[in-house]
Amino acid sequence: MTTVHERVDTFHDNDQKPIGYGRMLRKEDPRFVRGRGRFVDDIQLPGMLHLAILRSPVAHARIVAIDTSAAEASPGVKAVVTGAMLAQQGLAWMPTLSNDVQAVLATDKVRFQGQEVAFVVAEDRYAARDALELIDVEYDVLDPVIDARRALEPDAPVIRDDLEGKANNHCFDWETGDEAATAAVFARADVVVSQDLVYPRVHPAPMETCGAVADFDAVDGRLRLWSTTQAPHAHRTLYALVAGIPEHKIQVISPDIGGGFGNKVPIYPGYVCAIVASIVTGKPVKWMEDRSENLISTGFARDYIMRGEIAATRDGRILAIRTNVLADHGAFNGTAAPVKYPAGFFGVFTGSYDIEAAYCKMTAVYTNKAPGGVAYACSFRITEAVYLVERIVDCLADELGMDPAELRLKNFIRPEQFPYKTKTGWVYDSGNYEPTMRLAMDMAGYAELRREQEEKRARGELMGIGISFFTEAVGAGPRKNMDILGLGMADGCELRVHPTGKAVVRLSVQSQGQGHETTFAQIVAEEIGIPPADIEVLHGDTDNTPFGLGTYGSRSTPVSGAAAALVARKVRDKARIIASGMLEVSVADLEWEKGAFHVKGDPGKSVTIQDIAMRAHGAGDLPEGVEGGLEAQICYNPSNLTYPHGAYICVVDVDPGTAQVKVRRFIAVDDCGTRINPMIIEGQVHGGLTDGVGMALMEMIAFDEDGNCLGASLMDYLIPTALEVPDWETGFTVTPSPHHPIGAKGVGESATVGSPPAIVNAVVDALKPFGVRHADMPLTPSRVWDAMRGQARPP
Ligand code: MCN
Numbered sequence: 001m002t003t004v005h006e007r008v009d010t011f012h013d014n015d016q017k018p019i020g021y022g023r024m025l026r027k028e029d030p031r032f033v034r035g036r037g038r039f040v041d042d043i044q045l046p047g048m049l050h051l052a053i054l055r056s057p058v059a060h061a062r063i064v065a066i067d068t069s070a071a072e073a074s075p076g077v078k079a080v081v082t083g084a085m086l087a088q089q090g091l092a093w094m095p096t097l098s099n100d101v102q103a104v105l106a107t108d109k110v111r112f113q114g115q116e117v118a119f120v121v122a123e124d125r126y127a128a129r130d131a132l133e134l135i136d137v138e139y140d141v142l143d144p145v146i147d148a149r150r151a152l153e154p155d156a157p158v159i160r161d162d163l164e165g166k167a168n169n170h171c172f173d174w175e176t177g178d179e180a181a182t183a184a185v186f187a188r189a190d191v192v193v194s195q196d197l198v199y200p201r202v203h204p205a206p207m208e209t210c211g212a213v214a215d216f217d218a219v220d221g222r223l224r225l226w227s228t229t230q231a232p233h234a235h236r237t238l239y240a241l242v243a244g245i246p247e248h249k250i251q252v253i254s255p256d257i258g259g260g261f262g263n264k265v266p267i268y269p270g271y272v273c274a275i276v277a278s279i280v281t282g283k284p285v286k287w288m289e290d291r292s293e294n295l296i297s298t299g300f301a302r303d304y305i306m307r308g309e310i311a312a313t314r315d316g317r318i319l320a321i322r323t324n325v326l327a328d329h330g331a332f333n334g335t336a337a338p339v340k341y342p343a344g345f346f347g348v349f350t351g352s353y354d355i356e357a358a359y360c361k362m363t364a365v366y367t368n369k370a371p372g373g374v375a376y377a378c379s380f381r382i383t384e385a386v387y388l389v390e391r392i393v394d395c396l397a398d399e400l401g402m403d404p405a406e407l408r409l410k411n412f413i414r415p416e417q418f419p420y421k422t423k424t425g426w427v428y429d430s431g432n433y434e435p436t437m438r439l440a441m442d443m444a445g446y447a448e449l450r451r452e453q454e455e456k457r458a459r460g461e462l463m464g465i466g467i468s469f470f471t472e473a474v475g476a477g478p479r480k481n482m483d484i485l486g487l488g489m490a491d492g493c494e495l496r497v498h499p500t501g502k503a504v505v506r507l508s509v510q511s512q513g514q515g516h517e518t519t520f521a522q523i524v525a526e527e528i529g530i531p532p533a534d535i536e537v538l539h540g541d542t543d544n545t546p547f548g549l550g551t552y553g554s555r556s557t558p559v560s561g562a563a564a565a566l567v568a569r570k571v572r573d574k575a576r577i578i579a580s581g582m583l584e585v586s587v588a589d590l591e592w593e594k595g596a597f598h599v600k601g602d603p604g605k606s607v608t609i610q611d612i613a614m615r616a617h618g619a620g621d622l623p624e625g626v627e628g629g630l631e632a633q634i635c636y637n638p639s640n641l642t643y644p645h646g647a648y649i650c651v652v653d654v655d656p657g658t659a660q661v662k663v664r665r666f667i668a669v670d671d672c673g674t675r676i677n678p679m680i681i682e683g684q685v686h687g688g689l690t691d692g693v694g695m696a697l698m699e700m701i702a703f704d705e706d707g708n709c710l711g712a713s714l715m716d717y718l719i720p721t722a723l724e725v726p727d728w729e730t731g732f733t734v735t736p737s738p739h740h741p742i743g744a745k746g747v748g749e750s751a752t753v754g755s756p757p758a759i760v761n762a763v764v765d766a767l768k769p770f771g772v773r774h775a776d777m778p779l780t781p782s783r784v785w786d787a788m789r790g791q792a793r794p795p
């Protein structure tokens, strides 16, 4: 383990050519800063038509009749399609990524406000939108179920009466851990603390909304689809299954993506509508949703109502954690998680602590709200798990009168216990928690902050210090127990070195802003000694990249990053054989040093990778049995996930007059194993921390009792800006993953996962003088005010 000192070849100019990991500027940025990115909405095809979707104005209603005649007569309109028309082709319903079905266009009922009811295809976007208003839909409005707690009441209206024999709103049950063993530990514990917590429904709100351009060629039966997807290969397979078009005739292209944050993992009805529209009209068709459509109808996140319980000894040894969760999955279960994990990786709710027993019971329900249930930098529900454990550990510290840092330090899994099997069956690959925590405390000046807090409290000022310590599980597979709709979670990768020593690496994962064009070039550069500037990274096009399951759950570095390193080693192995022929020595007599093989003991006798590449393609003999060319392809199946960790400390000031929370300082120490590009990692962390401020203090998708979504624009659904966030203070430790070829762990979601509990813990800490032990997110001034008043002690 090392601390803040970086092992870097620092280089800020891509023309310099050091090999290896370091703060290389992003190769993709020259096109982005010049406004030359190519996003789905930039795609213009000759004769292209535009599609607009009519959405339900109500949350729950039976569709009595739809009259499209006026819309069809509207100028520029080419087609108007309803659910009934799709049903005739067997296309009204599609499978979701979690083995549920979702309506492409509603046929029988609408089940959430914003649900897709019909679409118009017209010559331009305006004509299409205008015609929507001419479609006349008669609804028979039904009572909606908005609160998950209401969903299971016997008299609650049944939402999914499309499912055969379904007489309630139950979606699934799930449990993990040992119920009896946990109950036994709770029964003998000195101290038991329980707390109800709500993780509100929030939205990823990427800058680019979702959209697609479909181009079906009726002559050769080929479909090209540009779409905003984080998982082009998985989507292609699903389209093949739904539309009956053979897979090799479908090309899914995910060009530049303007942020995903999980929002672009699911398949949305709009994508399917665009495909259908292109088939029906014989023309390319573009669908691009607007901001409101994105906010009200696409994959939301969280929406967990949790009860957390923690058992401990009087002196602060945590013994067991138990939780009961009510999960709101909306109208269709559109969760994107490995099939055997309907609650994602929530099972890591035991956190970073060495405990004796744990148990979770979860019930998931349908409600009249938009489908989804995983998106938003969550590492598959680890956000909720970390919030649960880090909040109840703080509640325990409060109960015991112990310092929350001290309580955590006392209960950490110790370095010699790794690999550590948790009580819910996860095997943490590596970790060294105490130095990470101590570094964060040093950077914060923890003891000094506590003294300052004490002085301020004496003066009636409200200052809070919040800690969170997290362990994430990222990098799904292994394929044997992780798949999406039967597709195993392993990743292909291909590397071709051209005759002049320039290379192309083809990835199955997709970048939506994380800088893969840079970091994957760095990984390959480190292994085969070709400068990153000479390595082109290709992704996001199923015709031109090997199969793989895509980007989510911060799996790119753990899975595809490993694949890239290994494919480069495979190429290097071949290069070594060619080099032995060129230098006329045996393979065993060669030594590799960044970019060249030389004869052992004779560094003057060497050939560079570029020399070898030319020989591999050129005239002249190659060693016996060696084919020409210098390329390789692999499919990497990880043996385990990687388990990054981090220690976050947040300092807030709460205005006692207005209840406004100001995040004054935020210290984030992350450990993602070997660091490929520290600049990119810091960017990922800064973004995730900003997300955390949003969720903790501002964001929530709210509904009124009729099921109207109250956050249909960014005026109402608040997201954080530079004004709400402090200057982030980041640090790091390095505990490599033992099974990853370069020791790297994922980091893309760490900060979103780790920061909300730190902020909430800080606010609750600030409100301690009022006897507050918990308050639910988002901690808006009104909620903080209520917490202060509701629980204020009599003077
Ligand atoms: N990295 C590194 N060293 C490591 C680990 C990662 O240099 N030890 C780099 C990687 O090479 C990559 C980036 O950090 O460039 C993130 O890597 P990783 O943790 O593997 O995560 P993914 O690339 O799989 O990205 C997905 C993750 C997820 S799931 C969400 S959600 C999210 C996130 O990344 N969405 C993002 N970060 C985002 N960042 C931007 N700008 N936009 C989004 O939509």
Ligand code: CUN
Pocket: 230, 260, 261, 262, 263, 265, 374, 375, 376, 377, 378, 379, 380, 381, 551, 552, 553, 554, 749
């Ligand atoms: Cu959960 S959001 Mo990211 O895994 O695509």
